Amino acid sequence: AKYVYDFTEGNRNLKDLLGGKGANLAEMTNLGLPVPPGFTITADACRHYLAEGSLPDGLEQEVAGHLAALESTMGRKLGQADDPLLVSVRSGAKFSMPGMMETVLNIGLNDESVHGLAKQAGGNDRFAWDSYRRLIQMFGKTVLDIDGDLFEGALDRLKGRRQDTDLDAGELQQLVETYKGIVREQTGADFPADPREQMRLAVMAVFDSWNAPRAILYRRQERIPADLGTAVNIMAMVFGNYGDDSGTGVAFTRDPGSGQQGIYGDYLQNAQGEDVVAGIRNTIPLQDLERIDPSSYRELLAIMETLENHYRDLCDIEFTIERGKLWMLQTRVGKRTAAAAFRIATQLVDQGLITMDEAVTRVTGDQLAQLMFPRFDGGAEKKKIAKGMNASPGAAVGKAVFSSERAVELAEQGEDVILVRRETNPDDLAGMIAARGILTSRGGKTSHAAVVARGMGKTCVCGAEELEVLPAERRFVAPGGVEVSEGEVISIDGRTGEVFLGEVPVVPSAVVEYFEGAAEPADDLVKAVDRIMRHADGVRRLGVRANADTPDDAARARRFGAQGIGLCRTEHMFLGERRQLVEDLVLATTDEERQAALDALEPLQKSDFIGIFQAMDGVPVTIRLIDPPLHEFLPDLVELSIKAATQEATGKDRRLLSAVKRLHEQNPMLGLRGVRLGLVIPGLFAMQVKAIAQAAAEVPGARPEIMIPLVAAVQELESVREEAVKILAEAGVEALIGTMIEVPRAALTAGQIAEAAEFFSFGTNDLTQMAWGFSRDDVESSFFHRYLDLGIFGVSPFESIDREGVGRLIEIAVAEGRAARPDLHLGICGEHGGDPDSVHFCHDVGLDYVSCSPFRIPVARLEAGRAAL
Ligand code: PEP
Numbered sequence: 001a002k003y004v005y006d007f008t009e010g011n012r013n014l015k016d017l018l019g020g021k022g023a024n025l026a027e028m029t030n031l032g033l034p035v036p037p038g039f040t041i042t043a044d045a046c047r048h049y050l051a052e053g054s055l056p057d058g059l060e061q062e063v064a065g066h067l068a069a070l071e072s073t074m075g076r077k078l079g080q081a082d083d084p085l086l087v088s089v090r091s092g093a094k095f096s097m098p099g100m101m102e103t104v105l106n107i108g109l110n111d112e113s114v115h116g117l118a119k120q121a122g123g124n125d126r127f128a129w130d131s132y133r134r135l136i137q138m139f140g141k142t143v144l145d146i147d148g149d150l151f152e153g154a155l156d157r158l159k160g161r162r163q164d165t166d167l168d169a170g171e172l173q174q175l176v177e178t179y180k181g182i183v184r185e186q187t188g189a190d191f192p193a194d195p196r197e198q199m200r201l202a203v204m205a206v207f208d209s210w211n212a213p214r215a216i217l218y219r220r221q222e223r224i225p226a227d228l229g230t231a232v233n234i235m236a237m238v239f240g241n242y243g244d245d246s247g248t249g250v251a252f253t254r255d256p257g258s259g260q261q262g263i264y265g266d267y268l269q270n271a272q273g274e275d276v277v278a279g280i281r282n283t284i285p286l287q288d289l290e291r292i293d294p295s296s297y298r299e300l301l302a303i304m305e306t307l308e309n310h311y312r313d314l315c316d317i318e319f320t321i322e323r324g325k326l327w328m329l330q331t332r333v334g335k336r337t338a339a340a341a342f343r344i345a346t347q348l349v350d351q352g353l354i355t356m357d358e359a360v361t362r363v364t365g366d367q368l369a370q371l372m373f374p375r376f377d378g379g380a381e382k383k384k385i386a387k388g389m390n391a392s393p394g395a396a397v398g399k400a401v402f403s404s405e406r407a408v409e410l411a412e413q414g415e416d417v418i419l420v421r422r423e424t425n426p427d428d429l430a431g432m433i434a435a436r437g438i439l440t441s442r443g444g445k446t447s448h449a450a451v452v453a454r455g456m457g458k459t460c461v462c463g464a465e466e467l468e469v470l471p472a473e474r475r476f477v478a479p480g481g482v483e484v485s486e487g488e489v490i491s492i493d494g495r496t497g498e499v500f501l502g503e504v505p506v507v508p509s510a511v512v513e514y515f516e517g518a519a520e521p522a523d524d525l526v527k528a529v530d531r532i533m534r535h536a537d538g539v540r541r542l543g544v545r546a547n548a549d550t551p552d553d554a555a556r557a558r559r560f561g562a563q564g565i566g567l568c569r570t571e572h573m574f575l576g577e578r579r580q581l582v583e584d585l586v587l588a589t590t591d592e593e594r595q596a597a598l599d600a601l602e603p604l605q606k607s608d609f610i611g612i613f614q615a616m617d618g619v620p621v622t623i624r625l626i627d628p629p630l631h632e633f634l635p636d637l638v639e640l641s642i643k644a645a646t647q648e649a650t651g652k653d654r655r656l657l658s659a660v661k662r663l664h665e666q667n668p669m670l671g672l673r674g675v676r677l678g679l680v681i682p683g684l685f686a687m688q689v690k691a692i693a694q695a696a697a698e699v700p701g702a703r704p705e706i707m708i709p710l711v712a713a714v715q716e717l718e719s720v721r722e723e724a725v726k727i728l729a730e731a732g733v734e735a736l737i738g739t740m741i742e743v744p745r746a747a748l749t750a751g752q753i754a755e756a757a758e759f760f761s762f763g764t765n766d767l768t769q770m771a772w773g774f775s776r777d778d779v780e781s782s783f784f785h786r787y788l789d790l791g792i793f794g795v796s797p798f799e800s801i802d803r804e805g806v807g808r809l810i811e812i813a814v815a816e817g818r819a820a821r822p823d824l825h826l827g828i829c830g831e832h833g834g835d836p837d838s839v840h841f842c843h844d845v846g847l848d849y850v851s852c853s854p855f856r857i858p859v860a861r862l863e864a865g866r867a868a869l
């Protein structure tokens with residue numbers, strides 16, 4: 001096997017093998033851009049190492065060969081005492097995981113080569129010692145696992161109130177000695193001086209960092225598979241820390257926050273690597289580079305244009321300027337906010353770079369869902385206390401907390417919190433996930449907090465420099481002496497960067513108003529959404545219906561683009577005041593009593609259906625006959641027992657108690673519900689069908705479809721169907737009669753069931769419950785956490801369809817159902833109908849429609865379009 005690729009050998013399509021960074025470094029190399037030479041160790045090698053605990057055979061020789069080639073290109077050897085080649089060792093997985101894995105710079109330095117480096121730099125001792133202390137610090141932390149604060153602390157003590165750039169060569173040399181002491185003390189061994197040993201250990205540390213807790217957490221959050229492993233890039237060092245004619249920066253080809261075209265980035269003079277994103281010193285806007293180094297600036301802009309045209313998308317880049325010479329260290333198609341994604345996709349269409357089909361694939365249902373979040377009420381009274389950068393949009397309100405742990409703690413107690421930090425680092429990830437929003441006082445739009453928050457779709461305001469954040473004291477101080485301590489409520493606006501004291505009321509998003517039809521597409525974001533949605537609707541094959549039980553929900557669903565109702569849960573119509581009537585029905589001991597209770601319910605049901613038929617105005621409405629376990633309608637057994645034992649208990653209370661006892665079930669979800677209830681309580685389903693028929697007769701154009709729940713055997717369906725057909729014929733109303741497929745046996749006998757059903761709708765909530773044997777009401781809050789940790793699944797099967805198991809049942813039912821009845825109409829109405837991955841699955845297996853809650857309808861429309869492309 002080949003485990004090592006020179007940058008000249010790869011290309012951007014090899015991300016599986018070379019990781020995103022390696023593949024794109026190769027792509028840039030082949031575009032003729034100034035990339036320092038180097039090579040990539042594949043993710044295959046990492047997977048082998050993680051599985052076997054050792055490097056694959058032959059890897060070390062292969063690396064040695066590539067290193068020799070690199071040395072000959074550079075005309076110097078790794079760590080050579082009088083004129084050293086230094087390299088960086090950087091992680092790079094297939095999917096970018098910003099800051100989650102390790103990087104070590106300046107490999108090859110030791111007590112001898114540090115002098116060679118100074119000579120190479122024209123006698124620049126300061127630079128050489130600065131590079132050396134950085135090596136020990138990074139290597140110590142990431143490879144040797146030493147607490148990074150020990151190094152930070154030593155640096156802070158040395159510099160006092162000065163900046164790191166104010167330290168002179170002598171002081172840095174002294175710092176190197178201190179650092180070496182820390183290494184000796186913490187590991188019991190000297191800092192490894194052998195350059196090749198440094199490189200070998202760094203490579204393994206990068207591999208190991210794939211399984212660092214924060215990387216695991218990040219992958220779970222972003223649904224990145226746990227077994228991909230990371231590639232490692234080894235590249236000749238270029239130095240941004242030579243002096244003021246050098247520096248390092250990050251840039252975006254457009255604003256990743258808004259999507260506006262322009263120059264966005266941060267630059268830091270006389271700095272290296274992570275300094276920019278770590279917020280060590282405050283960066284300057286990229287525009288200022290024009291003044292500092294006009295020729296590098298012009299070259300950078302030209303390269304940015306080349307990259308955008310080549311990738312046909314927004315790119316982000318990392319670059320270094322070494323004594324006036326520009327070097328590209330990384331590029332990738334950049335993360336962006338949801339709003340930027342929609343704007344950029346349509347801008348690129350207008351520039352002729354991509355087609356509308358491609359534009360639809362450039363945005364996701366999750367991004368659309370984010371644009372449907374509410375925002376702060378512009379008219380509300382607000383007390384603004386600071387303004388930072390609008391790093392990631394949204395409107396977040398919560399109690400201020402000052403550490404990741406506290407954020408997690410309070411969120412677990414159900415509190416909304418805003419995580420307030422000076423700057424965040426990868427260790428804050430758990431707190432960022434737990435918080436409603438993130439506020440930092442330092443760092444720009446490319447800081448860790450900003451990048452990660454954007455990726456998660458979480459509201460973030462960063463670099464609010466007027467705030468003095470005091471994490472140890474759990475408070476911050478805003479201008480004018482305003483103090484906010486832990487637990488006090490603040491509101492942050494990720495669109496404007498504003499920070500407010502107290503709770504600011506929120507209003508619906510402009511995108512929702514557009515979907516509601518309340519607003520014409522006015523601003524450019526809504527226009528972009530409108531264009532993309534129209535195109536998605538034009539290309540999608542899947543229909544989109546709504547799960548709605550009330551005329552209001554039905555009407556909203558229609559405005560959001562629903563082409564029908566896929567699930568109207570009639571049991572929801574039996575709650576509230578009508579519960580009494582259900583009690584009467586259950587308590588009935590004679591046919592007369594039962595009929596009286598049903599007669600009382602019928603007109604109420606009829607008027608419910610009339611409302612829904614009117615709201616849906618001629619599109620299909622799938623009405624499911626009553627489903628849930630009866631005990632949900634009856635008083636609680638314990639309460640009732642207590643009441644029955646008291647003096648005031650009536651005869652009815654006692655009768656009710658004995659009925660409740662009689663109906664009590666150990667496993668109600670597997671008990672008397674759905675079609676079973678219809679077969680056991682005479683007249684119940686007939687009453688519902690009558691109400692449907694009469695309502696349909698009164699609303700012109702009504703298109704009812706009657707759906708029987710929880711069928712497991714065709715015989716159940718046949719007997720209900722017979723009665724329903726009779727009632728419909730008497731009323732002179734036409735309606736399809738079909739069934740849910742939500743019991744595994746139904747899926748496995750779909751051929752038989754299709755004989756008695758004109759349509760199937762997959763009830764994937766129950767189908768998942770019964771296929772896995774997971775109680776849908778219990779497991780997510782009890783042990784799924786552990787299952788996710790163990791990687792048994794990457795996402796709850798109740799959230800996204802388990803293709804292998806539940807999906808297989810669906811495939812069988814689709815194939816056998818259609819074989820028995822070629823015009824069988826097929827849909828899904830479980831919660832999965834609004835989940836992006838599941839929508840793609842439904843497209844793939846050839847369903848006719850998905851049905852989901854009204855607010856998910858735009859998401860399902862968009863994803864159905866993406867699935868078709
Ligand atoms: C289902 O089981 O997927 C379904 C839609 O029915 P309910 O959630 O009402 O059980």
Ligand code: MG
Nearest residue numbers: 742763765766
């Ligand atoms: Mg169900």
